[in-house]
Amino acid sequence: MDLLPSSVIMQPTTLCNLDCSYCYLPDRRHVRRMLPAVAQAVAASIGPWTERMTVEMCWHGGEPLTAGRAYLGRLMDRFAGLDVVHGVQTNATLVDEAWADFLAERRINVGVSIDGPPEDNQQRADWAGQPTFARIVRGIRLLMGREMVVSVIAVVPDPTPERAQRLYTFVAELGATWLGVNIEELEGSNNRRTAPPESQVRDFWAALIEARQANPTVQLREIDRVLGYVHHALNNEHHDEVDSTSTQVDPYLPSRGTVRSL
Numbered sequence: 001m002d003l004l005p006s007s008v009i010m011q012p013t014t015l016c017n018l019d020c021s022y023c024y025l026p027d028r029r030h031v032r033r034m035l036p037a038v039a040q041a042v043a044a045s046i047g048p049w050t051e052r053m054t055v056e057m058c059w060h061g062g063e064p065l066t067a068g069r070a071y072l073g074r075l076m077d078r079f080a081g082l083d084v085v086h087g088v089q090t091n092a093t094l095v096d097e098a099w100a101d102f103l104a105e106r107r108i109n110v111g112v113s114i115d116g117p118p119e120d121n122q123q124r125a126d127w128a129g130q131p132t133f134a135r136i137v138r139g140i141r142l143l144m145g146r147e148m149v150v151s152v153i154a155v156v157p158d159p160t161p162e163r164a165q166r167l168y169t170f171v172a173e174l175g176a177t178w179l180g181v182n183i184e185e186l187e188g189s190n191n192r193r194t195a196p197p198e199s200q201v202r203d204f205w206a207a208l209i210e211a212r213q214a215n216p217t218v219q220l221r222e223i224d225r226v227l228g229y230v231h232h233a234l235n236n237e238h239h240d241e242v243d244s245t246s247t248q249v250d251p252y253l254p255s256r257g258t259v260r261s262l
């Protein structure tokens, strides 16, 4: 039985235009772009996989849009002819009409990082310490205006039931249909405080599930994943999906990566 990854995380640049207080990427102030030759080599590596399944290429960062449309397009073009689906995980603050057109025309899946309503998004600030909420929402609106499906990843530094309720309501009203939650990860360059107690995290998840039960319009990444495992176990299936989210490739990965047995 072969195990093959169904998604690959690509970091086109280390640079990010934001300076979220919880970010653990130490090089986000520096521009180190992936060389096209690297993308070419990755394409050659995954070629055999794509003969057996569609592979998701998740362009992450840093902020992948800081690489520029032309450069990012050049990297993506190295995968032409392969059965791949491209996705970007972006903070969306750079999404303007031109970026929205680029992403829509190339049918790129878009995950946007936003942590909830303005009061819960304050740690997602730019390098000048300015809030980013309005810029992110503007970017999301431009994407949705092109009928693109936008998923949301939220970082939650202080998990409480109240925050869970606000987050779910916000995402549902935004019109997103998929939410992934990353409780703040204390690692890398982010070692400024201790993790919240387990009971607090448990209460957060319970409230998030309750919010979904009351208004089941948004899929919850973590819950779907757990239910998927349970389903496979109860049915004695052997798809062997392996969580790849514990990688330290990027803090706010969509986390849909799996390894599949074929």
Ligand code: SF4
Pocket: 016, 017, 018, 019, 020, 022, 023, 024, 025, 028, 061, 062, 063, 091, 113, 124, 251, 252
């Ligand atoms: S968390 Fe994401 S958007 Fe924020 S500084 Fe880090 S890489 Fe940039």
